[in-house]
Amino acid sequence: MAKTDTKSDTARGSRTPRRTTPSAASRGSRRAGNAKTETPYHHGALREALLQAAERVLERDGLAGLTLRAVAREAGVSHAAPTHHFGDLTGLLSELAAVGFRQFNAAMASACDTATTPLARALARPKAYVAYAQAHPGMYGIMFRTERLDYSRPSLHEAAEASFAGLANAVGMMRQEQISGDALTLNQGAAIARAWSMVHGFTTLLLDGRLEDILGRLPEGTTAERLLEAMLTVPVTTKLPA
């Protein structure tokens, strides 16, 4: 009696094979020679396995399904195992967001490299930004859903900082100025804030489905990417009325 947890959290030996990456291999233990990989007590690389499991859960069940216990289930360990590696839910989400930022930065960097013409180079970054968010909406959601993130964690702080630096740098190149690290003029700050706000705002609204209304009223078959392009290239016409 007194079974508090009804749903089998651990599922020891009843689920997916677990330990998809034995990797390190230095762990045959005394049970070497035993063909049935019987889920050893010590995982060996649980931390990474949990992060990968978390990413899988996020893509499969969305943000709402991303719980500590769900991740533990997906990795095939007990529900309290993640706590030891990440402290709490905030810890896990923060580390996962760091992973996301690194993927994100890599995607933008590679997009910039493949661009040839100046115009393409200017548009490559924003397009890659939105493309990443569309391809990984869950990840993007975590990265910019600050309320449950701990930016004092070095890995997250660092990865997010790199993302910002890349953006500021790109804006600087666009203006053919050197952006000095520590001081900004109002115009420089405004340019950076504009670029970031525009792309981030567009992405957020797009993922939240708030642009459907606009997209539906545009000429037949206009994609979000096309709208973004127009938004960034078409000159602003502000004839202030008398």
Add this chain to the structure above:
Amino acid sequence: MAKTDTKSDTARGSRTPRRTTPSAASRGSRRAGNAKTETPYHHGALREALLQAAERVLERDGLAGLTLRAVAREAGVSHAAPTHHFGDLTGLLSELAAVGFRQFNAAMASACDTATTPLARALARPKAYVAYAQAHPGMYGIMFRTERLDYSRPSLHEAAEASFAGLANAVGMMRQEQISGDALTLNQGAAIARAWSMVHGFTTLLLDGRLEDILGRLPEGTTAERLLEAMLTVPVTTKLPA
């Protein structure tokens, strides 16, 4: 024994007076003449009371503290009472978001009215937008945290739609065009998307503390409002490099 809920949810008669708005007054019931307002079984205007309680909880404890049970506690009713009026948590959040959108729309409308010069009129709306979000970060968070909202609810759909219409209209006036309801050119769509993305993105980044970095590097004492203004007025200088 078998007390599942330990924390006193109801707190009948041990908490704040409850029924801060007897309003309707047509409810003395047979117990009329009883001086001690002993929390009648039927509240009379629970729905509105719950929404106000929710707003209070949101401002006091933030988004994380806004739970069905917390709202019920704040209103001094049983934890299951809100369900009857809103169905589930999504229902309550959606109705609360609708309240927020109405406040939001009213704030923007009044800001536009008080502006005199054309430039001021052009900036009034974005400024009011950001100002509302800064004054009511919790509300803004709910309004644009789509994952837990049900836009099929008429009140929410309507209030949010009005917000969008106001924006589109403002952009149209800026371009001295009539925005026809059902069709948009690419340039018109781009202009609307740009305005909305810029203001929404700026607000989101500001509330998430992601602009602190920029603001700290700007000339001493530059406020977020000033940065917004610069972002919206300073011409875009994009000298594409060869």
Add this chain to the structure above:
DNA sequence: TATCTGATCTTTACGATGTAAAGATAGGGA
């Protein structure tokens, strides 16, 4: 006027979640 009905609110119950604390299990140095 007495009764009935439906809306409103409370009680009780259940599964799920985050988190803390204590126990089990090895890997690696003494």
Add this chain to the structure above:
DNA sequence: TCCCTATCTTTACATCGTAAAGATCAGATA
């Protein structure tokens, strides 16, 4: 060989959302 410590599991508890059944009351009906 033995023990220490990091790693993982068990157990426990408070809280949350939600469903279902019971209590209460206002107003319609007879």
